[in-house]
Amino acid sequence: xxxxxxxxxxxxxxxxxxxxxxxxxxxxxxxxxxxxxxxxxxxxxxxxxxxxxxxxxxxxxxxxxxxxxxxxxxxxxxxxxxxxxxxxxxxxxxxxxxxxxxxxxxxxxxxxxxxxxxxxxxxxxxxxxxxxxxxxxxxxxxxxxxxxxxxxxxxxxxxxxxxxxxxxxxxxxxxxxxxxxxxxxxxxxxxxxxxxxxxxxxxxxxxxxxxxxxxxxxxxxxxxxxxxxxxxxxxxxxxxxxxxxxxxxxxxxxxxxxxxxxxxxxxxxxxxxxxxxxxxxxxxxxxxxxxxxx
Amino acid sequence: xxxxxxxxxxxxxxxxxxxxxxxxxxxxxxxxxxxxxxxxxxxxxxxxxxxxxxxxxxxxxxxxxxxxxxxxxxxxxxxxxxxxxxxxxxxxxxxxxxxxxxxxxxxxxxxxxxxxxxxxxxxxxxxxxxxxxxxxxxxxxxxxxxxxxxxxxxxxxxxxxxxxxxxxxxxxxxxxxxxxxxxxxxxxxxxxxxxxxxxxxxxxxxxxxxxxxxxxxxxxxxxxxxxxxxxxxxxxxxxxxxxxxxxxxxxxxxxxxxxxxxxxxxxxxxxxxxxxxxxxxxxxxxxxxxxxxxxxxxxxxxxxxxxxxxxxxxxxxxxxxxxxxxxxxxxxxxxxxxxxxxxxxxxxxxxxxxxxxxxxxxxxxxxxxxxxxxxxxxxxxxxxxxxxxxxxxxxxxxxxxxxxxxxxxxxxxxxxxxxxxxxxxxxxxxxxxxxxxxxxxxxxxxxxxxxxxxxxxxxxxxxxxxxxxxxxxxxxxxxxxxxxxxxxxxxxxxxxxxxxxxxxxxxxxxxxxxxxxxxxxxxxxxxxxxxxxxxxxxxxxxxxxxxxxxxxxxxxxxxxxxxxxxxxxxxxxxxxxx
Numbered sequence: 001x002x003x004x005x006x007x008x009x010x011x012x013x014x015x016x017x018x019x020x021x022x023x024x025x026x027x028x029x030x031x032x033x034x035x036x037x038x039x040x041x042x043x044x045x046x047x048x049x050x051x052x053x054x055x056x057x058x059x060x061x062x063x064x065x066x067x068x069x070x071x072x073x074x075x076x077x078x079x080x081x082x083x084x085x086x087x088x089x090x091x092x093x094x095x096x097x098x099x100x101x102x103x104x105x106x107x108x109x110x111x112x113x114x115x116x117x118x119x120x121x122x123x124x125x126x127x128x129x130x131x132x133x134x135x136x137x138x139x140x141x142x143x144x145x146x147x148x149x150x151x152x153x154x155x156x157x158x159x160x161x162x163x164x165x166x167x168x169x170x171x172x173x174x175x176x177x178x179x180x181x182x183x184x185x186x187x188x189x190x191x192x193x194x195x196x197x198x199x200x201x202x203x204x205x206x207x208x209x210x211x212x213x214x215x216x217x218x219x220x221x222x223x224x225x226x227x228x229x230x231x232x233x234x235x236x237x238x239x240x241x242x243x244x245x246x247x248x249x250x251x252x253x254x255x256x257x258x259x260x261x262x263x264x265x266x267x268x269x270x271x272x273x274x275x276x277x278x279x280x281x282x283x284x285x286x287x288x289x290x291x292x293x294x
Numbered sequence: 295x296x297x298x299x300x301x302x303x304x305x306x307x308x309x310x311x312x313x314x315x316x317x318x319x320x321x322x323x324x325x326x327x328x329x330x331x332x333x334x335x336x337x338x339x340x341x342x343x344x345x346x347x348x349x350x351x352x353x354x355x356x357x358x359x360x361x362x363x364x365x366x367x368x369x370x371x372x373x374x375x376x377x378x379x380x381x382x383x384x385x386x387x388x389x390x391x392x393x394x395x396x397x398x399x400x401x402x403x404x405x406x407x408x409x410x411x412x413x414x415x416x417x418x419x420x421x422x423x424x425x426x427x428x429x430x431x432x433x434x435x436x437x438x439x440x441x442x443x444x445x446x447x448x449x450x451x452x453x454x455x456x457x458x459x460x461x462x463x464x465x466x467x468x469x470x471x472x473x474x475x476x477x478x479x480x481x482x483x484x485x486x487x488x489x490x491x492x493x494x495x496x497x498x499x500x501x502x503x504x505x506x507x508x509x510x511x512x513x514x515x516x517x518x519x520x521x522x523x524x525x526x527x528x529x530x531x532x533x534x535x536x537x538x539x540x541x542x543x544x545x546x547x548x549x550x551x552x553x554x555x556x557x558x559x560x561x562x563x564x565x566x567x568x569x570x571x572x573x574x575x576x577x578x579x580x581x582x583x584x585x586x587x588x589x590x591x592x593x594x595x596x597x598x599x600x601x602x603x604x605x606x607x608x609x610x611x612x613x614x615x616x617x618x619x620x621x622x623x624x625x626x627x628x629x630x631x632x633x634x635x636x637x638x639x640x641x642x643x644x645x646x647x648x649x650x651x652x653x654x655x656x657x658x659x660x661x662x663x664x665x666x667x668x669x670x671x672x673x674x675x676x677x678x679x680x681x682x683x684x685x686x687x688x689x690x691x692x693x694x695x696x697x698x699x700x701x702x703x704x705x706x707x708x709x710x711x712x713x714x715x716x717x718x719x720x721x722x723x724x725x726x727x728x729x730x731x732x733x734x735x736x737x738x739x740x741x742x743x744x745x746x747x748x749x750x751x752x753x754x755x756x757x758x759x760x761x762x763x764x765x766x767x768x769x770x771x772x773x774x775x776x777x778x779x780x781x782x783x784x785x786x787x788x789x790x791x792x793x794x795x796x797x798x799x800x801x802x803x804x805x806x807x808x809x810x811x812x813x814x815x816x817x818x819x820x821x822x823x824x825x826x827x828x829x830x831x832x833x834x835x836x837x838x839x840x841x842x843x844x845x846x847x848x849x850x851x852x853x854x855x856x857x858x859x860x861x862x863x864x865x866x867x868x869x870x871x872x
Binding site for chain 2: 210223
């Protein structure tokens with residue numbers, strides 16, 4: 001399958017979720033905070049996915065929950081990418097002591113166990129979405145920074161950068177005009193990756209019951225489903241599977257989108273070659289972008 | 295034709311007179327039982343107490359014994375003691391002990407051990423039991439008069455000493471504990487006189503108990519108990535369904551009742567455990583410091599809705615009396631649900647919505663409270679969610695913080711909360727001395743009338759007087775509750791009846807405790823084992839079988855008669871024709 005097609009599938013799925021998130025009040029049949037059915041009601045025409053343990057409509061919960069997951073994913077990814085790019089570029093371009101200090105900082109953050117630390121931090125700071133975004137964002141920028149730095153190290157030695165330096169261009173100018181454009185595919189890939197990680201982290205935290213318990217999120221739906229024994233009953237079919245599929249669908253479509261973006265920016269990945277080779281190319285990790293996805 | 299008739303009648307008699315199936319069952323002897331428990335409770339000494347979830351005293355008492363059977367029995371039932379006699383004003387008690395009891399390590403149990411234990415609880419570091427020797431009641435001294443007699447002297451009358459105190463505090467072996475410097479950090483496996491020895495404890499994983507063959511009431515019914523610690527409810531009940539464990543100590547959530555009831559070999563029984571969910575409040579924080587405000591909050595809570603929605607109806611609404619409705623000490627009082635009255639009270643107290651945003655203001659500040667709830671208990675979280683909506687109706691905002699158990703107890707100990715969701719344990723809901731103690735140490739109750747009643751309570755020299763006073767104290771709670779009791783959930787327990795069915799639903803405790811495993815206990819406590827009650831059912835079905843047999847026999851007899859008559863008449867016609 002070509003990257004462009006994957007990208008289109010990804011974009012379409014994501015658009016679907018974004019539309020669901022934006023128009024949630026219109027699309028959802030009920031207000032998910034109100035008790036509109038009997039607790040543990042099985043699916044019916046009125047409640048296609050049944051009701052949860054206090055009688056809230058699960059379909060409406062799912063639709064409203066897409067708001068939180070997408071917000072957390074995108075905002076956190078922006079935050080983490082900005083941080084990661086800044087640190088990566090500055091560190092890789094300037095090298096020397098600045099590089100040393102920044103990379104040791106990255107080492108520290110990379111060695112932290114994310115989930116336990118998040119549990120402690122959210123307990124300490126309080127459980128609202130802003131805190132959650134800040135905490136995840138501040139934890140996951142390190143990996144992109146490290147990856148981008150290694151790319152910057154090679155870019156800074158390339159001819160046009162050296163030429164610019166020889167002509168007396170300032171560091172800032174070179175970083176913005178010459179380095180940044182060259183690493184954009186990597187940045188795109190990292191953006192997508194951090195979005196994925198943060199959606200998963202948010203879901204894990206909510207699944208453990210440690211995020212705001214009344215914030216509708218897919219993880220929280222799973223938390224209640226697990227805690228009220230849905231896994232033991234038939235209810236897993238309408239209470240566990242749908243939020244699980246939603247999380248999977250968003251994560252996969254982000255990944256597809258990332259792949260397509262990468263291919264578009266990096267000419268070496270573009271499918272202008274004969275059909276057979278494209279397939280082979282698409283599956284072998286490319287030296288720049290593919291490595292970053294792992 | 296006669297022989298045929300006789301034959302039919304004989305058959306009929308045989309069917310009717312054949313005995314119905316089933317009969318009285320003896321307590322089973324079982325090699326090994328696997329019981330999944332929901333929480334690690336340390337090395338099960340009296341000092342390793344940890345708050346719920348999970349059983350504590352029930353596990354500790356597998357290893358240890360008390361002088362009397364249990365604090366929640368109607369009358370004191372002797373256990374390690376044979377008798378306790380008070381003096382005229384119940385300040386001095388002479389307690390006679392059983393002879394021939396030995397500790398797990400073979401040492402003899404004597405009055406010295408008892409005297410030592412009480413002094414140790416009184417003087418040593420505080421534990422879950424110590425305030426029952428040092429505060430309610432204040433035991434001045436416990437002295438061994440001879441090898442099997444102990445004299446207890448209380449500072450004030452202590453009429454419930456045999457009924458409650460001596461039935462609650464586990465006895466420790468002097469020869470071991472006198473060498474323990476810091477009991478809080480003591481990690482050895484405990485030695486007791488109880489029916490089981492703890493032979494293995496792996497932190498956060500499992501306990502293993504072995505029967506004490508020399509137990510003074512004879513060897514217990516189960517040889518070995520394996521107790522894996524399974525915090526996740528789904529895995530726990532799945533293990534029960536698949537037969538990996540024989541019973542689970544967590545009570546069956548209402549949504550699983552039907553499913554478990556239909557599972558082969560799995561039976562459900564109501565365990566009568568004392569349990570409740572209540573909200574503590576911090577009366578130091580305005581506006582919770584105003585009694586009218588608290589009263590209004592209490593009135594705005596629709597407890598029936600909580601029971602119907604969160605417990606799916608399997609429970610009883612909370613009572614201002616605080617204690618458990620099945621406890622001997624409970625005074626029946628009903629909580630008032632009247633949101634309109636609550637609004638009026640708030641209006642009169644000057645807590646009104648001045649800026650029209652739907653939330654009332656007190657001293658210019660919007661009334662926004664927060665409640666802390668355990669993140670691992672979805673029922674408590676859902677309860678908080680419903681209460682948030684209920685309080686919204688009277689213009690009070692409630693924010694819910696769900697915290698991991700560690701942070702939760704930290705915040706509670708530091709009194710860093712406004713409202714805190716709390717699970718009531720048997721000790722708190724069934725023991726009047728603990729109630730008096732908790733009013734101060736846990737609930738920080740202050741009410742001038744209560745202070746008076748309390749000092750009277752301490753002077754009372756009979757159980758009846760104390761009971762009367764406790765009743766008066768509970769009457770005060772109607773207008774000025776020490777906490778908001780929301781509901782008392784039913785406590786059904788599930789067990790695999792093919793593995794063991796000697797379970798004993800003991801008032802206050804559920805079914806997982808030593809008495810379920812001691813043959814004599816059923817008679818001593820006057821409670822039937824679940825096997826006996828199911829025998830009753832079998833007898834009933836046996837009775838039904840007899841009815842069927844009778845009807846069947848009747849039908850056969852009628853048929854036989856019809857055939858007989860038909861043949862006769864046939865023969866007659868034959869004769870006629872000839």
